[in-house]
Amino acid sequence: METKLSVLNAVPELSSFHLFKDISKDDLLQLCANGTVKVHQHRDLVFRSGDPANFFGVAISGAYKLSKLNHLGHESIIYFASPGDVVAALVMPAKVPEYPVDVTALGCSRMLLLPREIYINYWMKRPPLIGCVQQLLSSRMARLHSLKTMQRAPLTSRVASLLLDLSQEDTQTRVHCIPLPLTRKEIADTLEVTVESVIRIMSDWTKQGLITTKDSSIHILNLDPLKQLMRDVTTP
Amino acid sequence: METKLSVLNAVPELSSFHLFKDISKDDLLQLCANGTVKVHQHRDLVFRSGDPANFFGVAISGAYKLSKLNHLGHESIIYFASPGDVVAALVMPAKVPEYPVDVTALGCSRMLLLPREIYINYWMKRPPLIGCVQQLLSSRMARLHSLKTMQRAPLTSRVASLLLDLSQEDTQTRVHCIPLPLTRKEIADTLEVTVESVIRIMSDWTKQGLITTKDSSIHILNLDPLKQLMRDVTTP
């Protein structure tokens, strides 16, 4: 399932994250004391909602989804964490911390896991680092807000908005794609709708040549029509 | 509209908040340096979404709503802040911070406003305080998650859940009521539905004697049926 690596190997990647931007290599090793780098396969569960939260994590490569089960036992996806994102940091200061969500790997991914005490004793004593953590949380919060305010928009706009939000421009090929293996079901679970509705919308777009899907990797071929659909509310 | 008071008068209330629980009066005054206590009337706007965020706030009395406008210009309510809650703290560490939401007083309320520099220079250098701030944010995040995961439940459950979430037991009369002036429109804007739908549900409950409304203050007369409705998903 999962394998451990030395933290040392991950130092170059870690240093490249905004989170650790002004931190020397020595400091970085102190901040990662007792840490382990774990390699997860697709769908590996990292943290389970409700479990005692003795560790927090920093995503290094790949991607992770944060989700909960709703009243019917269906998955509700809260957030997608990318490399450089922290998970479970916010609950560390609680007296008896519990993970509020399930954290699951999407595709083969790596995460740095650190004990709670490290957060309390080292991380929280460094204002610049705390500032970065809060900025990450702030942008996660902003994404939640945006999903919430779009809740009453037509589903077409919401799917377009999500895809554009998650897509990144490949620096080489200049192609816009979504850097995580994402099924239609997961898109539906993020927007709190059914798979069928998402599929009806996205297969239209595929037929129109706006997007393609290869090995559950979604590419956006034509940005502008999607941006248009995202805004379209009153189509007179 | 709004009036200023000396911070000194608010010290007893501030000390009673979990946020400042282990902080001496002298320390408290340092943490509130250059602060002002403002008194807001119902519907006064405190921060406007998009404005440069030079201040953050601590709610002292009354209540505040955090909201944004959606694509159609309708209000979407993100959160209700109660006494002891912080607002705009999360965006303080950004290089060029902007308020992500509108903050509006609900009823006559008081808020301690503090300059951004105070957060950066004093608050962030106190790990226990940062811990408390993160706990507040964590519970706000949890409420957002809960609204999100209930999105596909029948509206009846969602209204019941919101009312129960916001209600507090009066320590004297042992009556459960919602400690903020809340219109049906605001409930609708929190759940992202229309007023009419909320009204249809709540007037049923009023007729059944489950709730009453006096001067836009909602009282819950009978908890258990509402709790039942909240859970009810499959009503066979």
Place this chain on the structure above:
DNA sequence: CGCTCGGTTGATGCACATCAAAGGCTGTGG
């Protein structure tokens, strides 16, 4: 007195859910 604002009710329609069925693809085990 006319105004606005919050609450209420009814008639009608639509966007999305639900249910059903089927095909492709992957991995697993006989």
Place this chain on the structure above:
DNA sequence: CCACAGCCTTTGATGTGCATCAACCGAGCG
């Protein structure tokens, strides 16, 4: 090697919860 199970995707037929639109009432207020 094939049979089978499970997951993802797709499509169509049908249903319904909530939105939309319209109208009205009562209370507070300049």
